[in-house]
Amino acid sequence: MIVLIPAYKPDNSLTRLTHQLTAHSENIQVLVIDDGSGSEYTPIFTELTLTGATVITHPVNLGKGAAIRTGLNWARIYQPRQVVVTADADGQHLVRDILRVGAHTATHADSGKHSLVLGVRTLPDNAAQGSGTVPVRSKVGNALTIGFFTLATGTRLADTQTGLRGFTPQMIEWALNIPGDKYEYEFTMLLRATRAGVNLVQVPIVKVYEPGNPTSHFRPVRDSALIYAPLIGFLASSFAGFLIDAAALFTLVALGTPLLVAVIAARIISALANFSVNRLMMRDGAARPSPGNSLMRYATLAVGILAANAALLEALMTLGAHLAVAKVLTEAVLIPVSFAVQRRWVFLPARTPQREERTAPELQLSKLSGASVEEEYTGRRY
Structure with a gap:
């Protein structure tokens, strides 16, 4: 030994x-x-x-x-x-x-x-x-x-x-x-x-x-930043997506678009950017799954997150929350869920040491x- x-x-x-x-x-x-x-x-x-x-x-x-x-x-x-x-x-x-x-x-x-x-x-x-x-x-x-x-x-x-x-x-x-x-x-x-x-x-x-x-x-500061880099990077990507999503949502709602349609359209716009970025970040140096499989899984996740997003927004606004507050609370709940599912399923490579x-x-x-x-x-x- x-x-x-x-x-x-x-x-x-x-x-x-x-x-x-x-x-x-x-x-x-x-x-x-x-x-x-x-x-x-x-x-x-x-x-x-x-x-x-x-x-x-x-x-x-x-x-x-x-x-x-x-x-x-x-x-x-x-x-x-x-x-x-x-x-x-x-x-x-x-x-x-x-x-x-x-x-x-x-x-x-x-x-x-x-x-x-x-x-x-x-x-x-x-x-x-x-x-x-x-x-x-x-x-x-x-x-x-x-x-x-x-x-x-x-x-x-x-x-x-x-x-x-x-x-x-x-x-x-x-x-x-x-x-x-x-x-x-x-x-x-x-x-x-x-x-x-x-x-x-x-x-x-x-x-x-x-x-x-x-x-x-x-x-503590420098080394912790290195250790948490995967999470920090994902949060940065998610925050950028959140800004794109929120800007599109507020614009569409201001133009009189129904809330459900506005949520769907805004999420599609931000999802296209997030998929490309997160596929690279979730790799962790391992062999990537095929783009087709990843895209299908990501689309499935996006539909689920989208449905949950719309439902939570509707529920919070029904309870009297302002749209901006409701949006922040909704994303705070769904971002960790999205992160976990993407790492564990969407971008999961073959499970053999490469x-x-x-x-x-x-x-x-x-x-x-x-x-x-x-x-x-x-x-x-x-």
Whole structure:
């Protein structure tokens, strides 16, 4: 088993975790990716190599997603038959939980299934000595991403932000093709996994947090924007469609067009634009369904949304709501419904992991056995 740990400016938590892993079994290969931490942290990584860990160094900080791909690429080249378990460098994952995820991953590797094993933080905080209180930002962030993930995929996970993940050898090539260099990489991976028919296996683990979570490099605004990009893009597209729809509706009603006719005409105008935009956005890099199938499904959805739109507008206006207020309330209800149906049905690709024609960069390694490993990039930077 390879334990892959991306690290950026780590503290002694990484040293402690590496010592524990290497001391546990000689069958555990610890692979640490120094993601451009700088010369100040060289002593820490040097100590790791003395314990038997392999260290790959990025000359500059590329991001967690890029660091994970570097490690997966190393595993693909040098240990292609080994399962890979990713763990965080900040001490949030206990050795016993890493081993449990590794054991589950090995079982699924033997079965030949396309599986991604997730260590989900569901066990009580006091299940581990020294575990701290879960930070508010982590609670809120996880709740938001769970809600979005469920809405987008129809699959409910107990923890969408976990960094403890197990990859079977069959999944490594697939994971190398997931886009994103920062924190969005891991969330995008989950979105694509559900759309590719990957089996998501949840293994309960202990919640462990250091007070104040001091070693986290997560930037709430910037990194959250990257994580929620699919939803933000859809909302932007929907808002543009809403403006087109509303402008046409108000114009037609002002000209004396009956409400039902005005609603239908306005929706047809906005739907034509939305279909083209959303078909690209919902792709998530997977193989697209045929345009004909997508268009038929989209038309079916549009008819349903149209009927619901007209019914809700009529009901709200009957209750005395102004047309503008009724329109906003109606769209607030129907946009999430439309988003979920489009992702889960209208633009759903074939449910098999797709191998994309993209060559991962070669790793040029100066040393492999316990010493620090420097990486030089050739071809496409990732």
